[in-house]
């Protein structure tokens with residue numbers, strides 16, 4: 001390895017292009033060594049102006065490119081398993097955007113492959129664990145000052161959903177963040193899921209069950225509710241209130257600029273995750289680069305990714321059947337504590 005960690009970025013869409021920019025300009029200790037996307041124009045656009053980067057239409061070829069020490073997977077979820085297993089075969093550390101894989105069977109294969117290698121290689125891109133407000137809430141809950149947590153009330157709103165976004169993706173792509181954040185904040189597993197579906201919003205594309213209310217039960221007897229509304233039309237909002245035995249704590253109401261004029265006050269609402277979580281993504285990638293250069297892998301593990309996929313799968317069944325679905329997790333390898 002040269003002084004800088006050489007990263008191959010697989011997928012140069014919204015997230016991949018943003019991560020290329022981040023590694024090139026915001027993060028220290030790393031350089032973009034390769035960019036891969038079947039759409040060569042996207043790879044070219046993302047890598048424009050970066051010296052010494054190789055471009056690929058085949059993601060697996062990028063893993064073998066000169067100067068590649070680590071991999072950042074930002075391709076669509078269904079492509080993750082193949083890329084992860086290929087990276088493992090080369091012993092390359094990986095930052096894999098969520099979901100680890102969209103299905104729990106694939107995620108379990110990834111867990112088993114990593115456990116078979118005998119060392120952690122993957123950090124999953126659950127960036128909320130690096131968001132300053134979530135970090136403060138986690139520290140408060142861990143301190144015990146508010147007593148035991150009883151409920152988390154969560155809100156997750158997107159302005160609009162991309163073309164092809166399905167009701168199932170509202171759970172396995174969007175709510176996957178609350179699944180991970182809930183498990184992490186409470187330090188408990190999710191044991192069952194129920195989904196309520198109000199009348200769809202007139203602003204939602206035909207056939208999309210938007211919004212939904214997703215309820216999780218946990219191994220420690222807590223309950224987590226999540227309003228997921230991916231075509232709310234007005235802004236990107238992610239909120240969480242922890243209700244505990246001796247108090248409650250709320251995050252996600254961070255104040256932005258307030259403009260007062262003509263007899264009214266207006267406050268700006270972020271329009272997407274790239275703005276709301278910009279600092280969290282920076283800290284996430286910096287932490288990954290620092291750990292990787294030190295020969296470590298930290299942060300959300302493949303087991304966390306597997307658990308999120310298994311819970312999401314139960315959630316999609318609950319959404320389809322209208323019933324309460326129990327979550328069955330496989331055996332947890334000793335690698336994950």
Ligand SMILES: NC(=O)C1=CN([C@@H]2O[C@H](COP(=O)(O)OP(=O)(O)OC[C@H]3O[C@@H](n4cnc5c(N)ncnc54)[C@H](O)[C@@H]3O)[C@@H](O)[C@H]2O)C=CC1
Nearest residue numbers: 010011012013014015016037059074075077079097098099
């Ligand atoms: N952490 C977060 O907040 C977010 C995470 N994501 C995750 O990031 C990943 C990418 O999502 P977006 O950038 O929004 O999607 P996108 O559709 O904007 O970009 C995906 C790119 O991957 C390319 N691609 C397709 N198959 C590929 C393959 N086998 N190898 C390499 N590239 C391939 C596509 O041509 C496209 O350019 C997904 O896993 C998604 O869940 C997305 C949005 C936010």
Ligand SMILES: O=C1[C@@H](O)[C@H](O)[C@@H](O)[C@H](O)[C@H]1O
Nearest residue numbers: 157158173174175177230273
């Ligand atoms: O991960 C993300 C997207 O894939 C998902 O589609 C959005 O709903 C989330 O807000 C965003 O953070």
